[in-house]
Amino acid sequence: MATSTAPSTTRLGDVVRWRAMAEWNELEAMLDYRDAEMARTASVEPPMRRQIERSAICLSIGEATGLSEGQVQGRLSAAGTVREQAPSVWDAFGDGLVDFTRVRDIAATIDQLKRAESVTRLDRLVVTYAVDHTGAELRAWLRRFVQRVEADLAVERAEDERRHRHVAVRHGADSMGTLYAYLPSHELAAIEARLRKEARRNVADDDERTVAQREADQLVAWCTHSEAATSAVDANIAVMIDADVLAGAVAGFAESTDGRWAVPAGWIAAVVGTGSTFWHRIVTDPVTDDLLSHEYLGRFSPDTLNVALRFRDGVCQSPGCMVPAERCDIDHREPWPEGRTRADNLGPLCRRHHTMKGHGVLKWSTGPPGRRDPLVIEIYLSPTSIEFDG
Known part of the structure; x- marks a missing residue:
């Protein structure tokens, strides 16, 4: 009777769950000790004596767990917030479905929310998402949740925070120092994109500098030449804005397609109004997700379509991969020439996952392109296969 020798990830999954349950037990014990001491x-x-004894609670917990007082305070704060205000999340934590890293991120989001009904809604929805997504994806989801559920308050906070923008120079050892800039995210994204582009343009064969060094030198050149003050930012920046937000009917945010940042939609509208920026407005077919009606007969998609695809998808389409689409290859779901060079057959894959697909380890399913949630990629581990719903 034949037996399979294919490796299984079941044990790894069990270990992850046991670790989360151990974290829950540790934090539950810490909370119980704190409450008993209080x-x-x-x-x-x-x-005064009461205050002194209470101030020693975290020290006692730290001595028992090997943590610093600051670490104990941070863990008690996050765990207490979730246990008191998000019982569904706390129960999922106790069952090992989510770990403390995710619980801490959820607690930070609860601290941002100002309305009780928003916290209740978060508790109802977040566990389902947190269980099946990476920590990076969860943090992006949580940020979007705050911006959509309490958009008016989130815009107010962003406007207030924008007043604190500044640049600081700190001189350090070995004749080096740090230039720190606290700026709106869309402006930072434009600077980042332009630096990346300029550092890779017309590089001489004898230029031995790394890309990071060329980017640093380019920034110095922009800041120290007089013409830098009037130079335009030459960069492609993609944002997603809901139609009602774009129309000004409700408050809301413009979010980068890679999910790394978001700014109030009004900030983007102000940039558009300067007349010095070119914008693409991309309307996606709600059924097929096709971006352009014209079909291209060649294998390689033109630059216009590549830009549109990267704007549409934001990141690599392998489940859980957060590599920005601008650093990905444009891949045919159905190989060319059988598969046409058009938006509904193309999507970004980072070089690593593209290579895995080329060697038959990854395979596109027939799921719709351009949408990460329903996308399915089959990962084959011979002789068995495992399916991941991304």
Whole structure:
């Protein structure tokens, strides 16, 4: 009787769950100890003595767990917030479905929310998403949740924070220092894109500098030449804005397609109004996700279509991969020439996942392109296969 020798990831999954359950037990014990000490010291007199004994709670927990007082305080704060305000998340944590890293991110989001109904809604929805997505994807989801559920308050916070923009220079050792700039995200994205483009343009054969060094030198050149003050930012920046937000009917945000940042939609509208920026407005077919009606007969898609595809998808289409689409290859779902060079048959894959697909390890399913949630990629581990729903 034949037996399969294919490796299994079942044990790894079990270990991850046991680790999360162990984290929950540790934090539950820490919270119980804190609560018991707070109750015990409630009647301690005089008040100064009560305050001193309570201030030693985190120190005692730290001595028992090997953590610093600051680490204990941070863990107690996050765990207490979730246990008290998000019972579904706390129960999922106890069952090992989510780990403390995700719980901490959810707690930070709860601290941002100002309305009780928003916290209740978050508790109802977040576990389902957190269980099946990476930590990076969850953080992006949480940021979008705040911006959509409490858009008016989030815009107010962004406007207030924008007032604190500044540049700081710090001189350090070995004749080096740091230039720090606290700027709106869309402006940083434009600077980042332009630096990346300029550092790779017309590189001489004898130029031994790394890309990072060329980017640094380029920034110095822009900042130290007089014409830099009037130079235009030459960069392709893609954002997604809901139609009602774009129309000004409701408050909302413009989000980068790779999910790394978002700014109030009004900030983008202000940039458009300067007349010095070119914009693409891309309307996606709600059924097929096709971006252009024209079909291209060649194998390689033209630059216009490549830009549109990267704007549409934002990141590599392998489940859980967060490599920005601008650093990905444009891949045919159905290989050319049988598969046409058009938007509904193309999507970005990072070089690593593109190589895996080329060797038959990854395979596109027949799911719709351009949408990460319903996309399915089959990962074959001979002789068995595992399917991941991304």
